[in-house]
Every structure is written in C-alpha cells, then in structure tokens.
Amino acid sequence: SQKIEQNSEALNIQEGKTATLTCNYTNYSPAYLQWYRQDPGRGPVFLLLIRENEKEKRKERLKVTFDTTLKQSLFHITASQPADSATYLCALGGSSNTGKLIFGQGTTLQVKP
Amino acid sequence: NAGVMQNPRHLVRRRGQEARLRCSPMKGHSHVYWYRQLPEEGLKFMVYLQKENIIDESGMPKERFSAEFPKEGPSILRIQQVVRGDSAAYFCASSPPSGTLEQFFGPGTRLTVL
Numbered sequence: 001s002q003k004i005e006q007n008s009e010a011l012n013i014q015e016g017k018t019a020t021l022t023c024n025y026t027n028y029s030p031a032y033l034q035w036y037r038q039d040p041g042r043g044p045v046f047l048l049l050i051r052e053n054e055k056e057k058r059k060e061r062l063k064v065t066f067d068t069t070l071k072q073s074l075f076h077i078t079a080s081q082p083a084d085s086a087t088y089l090c091a092l093g094g095s096s097n098t099g100k101l102i103f104g105q106g107t108t109l110q111v112k113p
Numbered sequence: 114n115a116g117v118m119q120n121p122r123h124l125v126r127r128r129g130q131e132a133r134l135r136c137s138p139m140k141g142h143s144h145v146y147w148y149r150q151l152p153e154e155g156l157k158f159m160v161y162l163q164k165e166n167i168i169d170e171s172g173m174p175k176e177r178f179s180a181e182f183p184k185e186g187p188s189i190l191r192i193q194q195v196v197r198g199d200s201a202a203y204f205c206a207s208s209p210p211s212g213t214l215e216q217f218f219g220p221g222t223r224l225t226v227l
Contacts, residue, residue: 004155032214043117043204043218044156089155098161098169099144099208101216105155 002028006090006104013080014112021075021107023090028102031094033066033073038087038106048075052094080111115140117207117219118187125225126195134190134222138207145188146206146216147180156204162188195226 004025013019023033032051036044050057050066050073057064063076077084087108091101118137126132138145143164148156161169162182173180177195182188192199202223206216 034215036218041220043206043220045218046215049214091156093214099146099214099216100158100161100169100171101146101148101156102158103148103156105153 002026002102004028004090004092004102004104006088007107008105010108010110012110012112015081017080019077019080019084019109019111021088021090021109023073023075023104025071025092028071028092029068030092030102032092033064034091034093034101035062035064035073035075036089036091036103038089040087044089047088077109080109082111082113085109085111117142117205117217119203119205119219119222121222122220123223123225125227127227128196129194132192132195132199132224132226134192134203134205134224136188136190136205136207136219138188138205139209139217141209142207142217143210144208145182146208147188147190148204148206150202150204150221152201159190192224195224197226200224200226 034049035047038044048064061078065074087106089106090104093101145162147159150156158172160173160180177193179191202221204221206218
C-alpha cells in the first residue's frame with residue numbers, strides 16, 4: 001500500500017541554522033509533491049510545490065528537492081527563525097488526476113533562539 | 114477575499130447523534146476537498162467534490178458518512194450515528210477551477226463524540 005514517512009521525532013535546531021526535513025514514500029508515483037506548514041489548532045498552509053520533472057524549487061528561505069529515483073523529498077529552511085517553529089507536512093498528488101493529496105504525518109520543527 | 118470558512122469550529126455530539134460540518138470555499142473556487150486528522154496522525158483524504166458532483170470519494174467510510182456540495186450554499190460533511198472513533202479534526206480545502214494545484218485549507222472543525 002502507499003506509504004509516506006516523515007521524521008516522527010521533533011527536530012530541534014538553533015536559530016540561524018538550516019533545518020532539513022525528509023519525506024520518503026513507497027508504492028506511489030506522484031506527479032507532484034507539496035509542502036505545507038501547520039500551526040497548532042489551525043489548518044495547513046501551502047508553502048511549495050515541485051513536479052516530478054523538477055529537481056529543485058526555491059522560495060525565499062525555503063528550498064525543496066525531489067528525487068523520484070530515491071522516492072524522497074528534502075525540505076530546507078535556511079537562516080531559521082523561532083517563527084518557523086511549526087509542523088511541516090509533505091503531501092503527494094497527481095496519480096489519480098483528482099487533486100487528492102496523500103499526506104505524511106508531519107515533522108515538528110522547534111527553532112530555539 | 115475571505116479564506117475558506119468552516120463552521121462550527123468545535124462540535125460536541127453524543128454517540129448516536131448526527132454531525133453536520135459546513136465548509137464555504139474561497140470566492141471563485143469550485144473544488145472542495147475534505148480531510149480528517151486523527152490525534153497524532155496525518156491528514157487523511159476523504160472526498161473531493163465539485164459543484165453538485167462527487168468526483169472522488171475513495172477515502173470516505175462506506176457507512177454513516179456522506180458529503181455534498183450543492184449549486185448554492187456551502188459544502189456539507191454529514192456523519193450519522195456518530196461513534197467515539199469519529200472524534201477528530203475535519204478540514205476542508207478548496208481550489209480554483211483550473212490551473213493551481215495548491216489547496217487552501219480552512220481552520221477545521223473539531224468534533225468530539227462523548
């Protein structure tokens with residue numbers, strides 16, 4: 001069955017450092033992959049989308065890579081700030097052409113000042 | 114432009130009652146998705162609707178759950194005869210008719226079944 005794995009343990013880093021979050025998947029061939037941010041008690045907020053034919057995407061301090069051979073995406077936040085503390089969700093889509101997203105369970109990032 | 118709206122934000126029901134969750138998509142959006150988030154778990158897709166049509170309901174439990182998105186008014190997720198296992202946060206997301214694959218999420222409805 002389709003499976004998406006994100007680091008289940010919280011990631012704690014010091015302000016100013018680069019945070020790297022991992023998303024691995026099996027039994028799935030997504031046409032695209034998205035990253036969302038979710039704060040406690042709130043809905044997810046879209047951050048970045050990367051398509052299967054793209055290797056890397058950047059947006060301000062965010063960078064995402066997508067390796068369809070390894071079936072892995074890496075999400076980087078450079079020059080991290082305490083305000084970046086949140087849960088980050090990886091989501092795969094496109095195999096069914098319905099817009100349906102398959103989410104990972106999320107990784108909680110804590111940036112300490 | 115108001116974002117996706119969901120109400121109620123919190124809903125308490127006793128076992129056996131019905132729960133109705135409402136979602137108003139962003140203006141101009143005609144695609145609505147419902148997801149469920151159980152404690153300590155990720156978001157699980159339930160159903161994808163367009164106006165007056167269910168496009169993909171592969172994530173909907175076979176019994177007690179139904180969804181609609183009428184021509185006028187909000188999308189409704191209906192859970193009949195709720196059980197304790199239905200306690201979760203239910204999120205609605207919307208997207209425009211074409212182009213972007215990004216989904217815009219509402220704040221969620223937290224359902225508690227006593």
